[in-house]
Amino acid sequence: MSSTDVPTREELVRRAAELAPVLRxxxxxxxxxxxxxxxxxxxLAEAGVFKLRRPRRYGGFEADTRTLxxxxxxxxxxxxxxxxxxxxxxxxxxMACHFPEAVQDEVxxxxxxxxCGTLSPSAMAAPVDGGVVVNGKWGFISGALHAQWQEIxxxxxxxxxxxxxxxxxxxxxxxxIVDDWHTGGLRGxxxxxxxAQDVFIPAERVLPLPAVLxxxxxxxxxxxxxxxxxxxSASSVGTLLGMAKGAQENFLKRxxxxxxxxxAYESQREAPLTHHQVAxxxxxxxxARFHAHRLSTLVDxxxxxxxxxxxxxxxxxxxxxxxVVRLAKESIDILAAASGGSSxxxxxxxxxxxxxxxxxxxxxxxxPNTNNELYGRVLCGLEPNTLYx
Numbered sequence: 001m002s003s004t005d006v007p008t009r010e011e012l013v014r015r016a017a018e019l020a021p022v023l024r025x026x027x028x029x030x031x032x033x034x035x036x037x038x039x040x041x042x043x044l045a046e047a048g049v050f051k052l053r054r055p056r057r058y059g060g061f062e063a064d065t066r067t068l069x070x071x072x073x074x075x076x077x078x079x080x081x082x083x084x085x086x087x088x089x090x091x092x093x094x095m096a097c098h099f100p101e102a103v104q105d106e107v108x109x110x111x112x113x114x115x116c117g118t119l120s121p122s123a124m125a126a127p128v129d130g131g132v133v134v135n136g137k138w139g140f141i142s143g144a145l146h147a148q149w150q151e152i153x154x155x156x157x158x159x160x161x162x163x164x165x166x167x168x169x170x171x172x173x174x175x176x177i178v179d180d181w182h183t184g185g186l187r188g189x190x191x192x193x194x195x196a197q198d199v200f201i202p203a204e205r206v207l208p209l210p211a212v213l214x215x216x217x218x219x220x221x222x223x224x225x226x227x228x229x230x231x232x233s234a235s236s237v238g239t240l241l242g243m244a245k246g247a248q249e250n251f252l253k254r255x256x257x258x259x260x261x262x263x264a265y266e267s268q269r270e271a272p273l274t275h276h277q278v279a280x281x282x283x284x285x286x287x288a289r290f291h292a293h294r295l296s297t298l299v300d301x302x303x304x305x306x307x308x309x310x311x312x313x314x315x316x317x318x319x320x321x322x323x324v325v326r327l328a329k330e331s332i333d334i335l336a337a338a339s340g341g342s343s344x345x346x347x348x349x350x351x352x353x354x355x356x357x358x359x360x361x362x363x364x365x366x367x368p369n370t371n372n373e374l375y376g377r378v379l380c381g382l383e384p385n386t387l388y389x
Contacts, residue, residue, distance in 0.1 A: 015047040016074035023078035030188030058108035065234035076242020080356040081188030083239040085143040092117030092151040117151030125154040142191040165209040185359025230317035237292040240328035281334040288327035295320035322371025
């Protein structure tokens with residue numbers, strides 16, 4: 001075990017911003033090949049992006065969630081898929097820190113270890129001597145092609161009593177990869193499916209899922225003592241801000257030299273309609289930033305003061321997540337609609353950004369309507385109808 005000097009938030013954000021040329025260079029390749037380019041992964045590792053949720057005692061940074069938001073914003077501005085994979089790695093890495101120290105020693109023995117994962121209980125586990133045997137398949141495993149470990153969820157059926165969900169850590173070498181990531185958005189994330197066929201998992205690498213949902217952390221740092229869903233929500237929103245920021249930058253870059261075809265406007269920049277579109281898009285991005293920063297402030301404040309999480313705080317974290325997802329898409333869609341026929345060519349980034357943000361909006365835990373319904377349900381005095389709060 002080791003410790004390390006922790007860079008400031010400003011330093012980590014600067015490093016992320018400096019990755020833009022590499023990420024932009026490979027964004028089209030990643031989309032075409034349905035996976036992140038190796039050079040992009042290496043650049044993220046070199047900048048310390050994979051250390052943000054790694055414990056300090058293993059040479060990590062234990063960064064707060066506001067740092068995650070700001071770093072992911074810079075990454076997402078350059079390539080939404082690269083930012084998405086980085087943020088997905090942060091969440092299972094945080095989850096790995098809830099396991100016993102011996103397990104953490106094993107996982108974090110790999111420099112710049114990358115842990116992918118899921119929250120879908122789409123596998124079954126059977127108890128055996130010394131652990132469990134798991135069979136099943138998990139879809140949408142972002143970053144699986146560059147990960148060393150996967151965090152899985154399965155339903156354990158004990159000899160007596162009711163089945164219950166477990167979380168476990170599995171080396172990627174124990175799983176089969178199904179190359180089924182043929183999608184319209186987030187293609188560069190390489191979110192393939194993985195399969196377990198009679199995979200034995202020792203007992204020390206298995207926990208009941210509620211222990212992690214509640215943030216009963218095994219790691220020493222305060223960032224590991226929070227409910228999973230607010231942490232995951234705050235880990236995800238920066239990518240959306242980055243996508244919207246990237247759309248804005250790309251739109252304005254093309255604006256000066258674009259005519260509005262079949263009109264007298266020699267430059268789209270001169271049209272009053274464009275002024276309204278740019279302003280409306282920018283204001284929606286500002287609103288998204290508010291929700292992202294309110295969310296990260298809530299998570300970070302409670303991590304420091306150690307106070308218990310109220311139900312209302314848990315659901316507003318999900319609501320803030322949904323609001324960022326919705327507003328980022330609305331901001332991007334305005335500019336995509338104003339980008340003209342030439343924007344449908346693959347060489348124009350905004351068409352990729354629009355498809356990527358549309359894919360995020362369909363994610364089961366990020367879907368704005370799902371999160372709004374949960375928030376409104378609790379505001380109306382009803383119990384939440386999900387464990388994922």
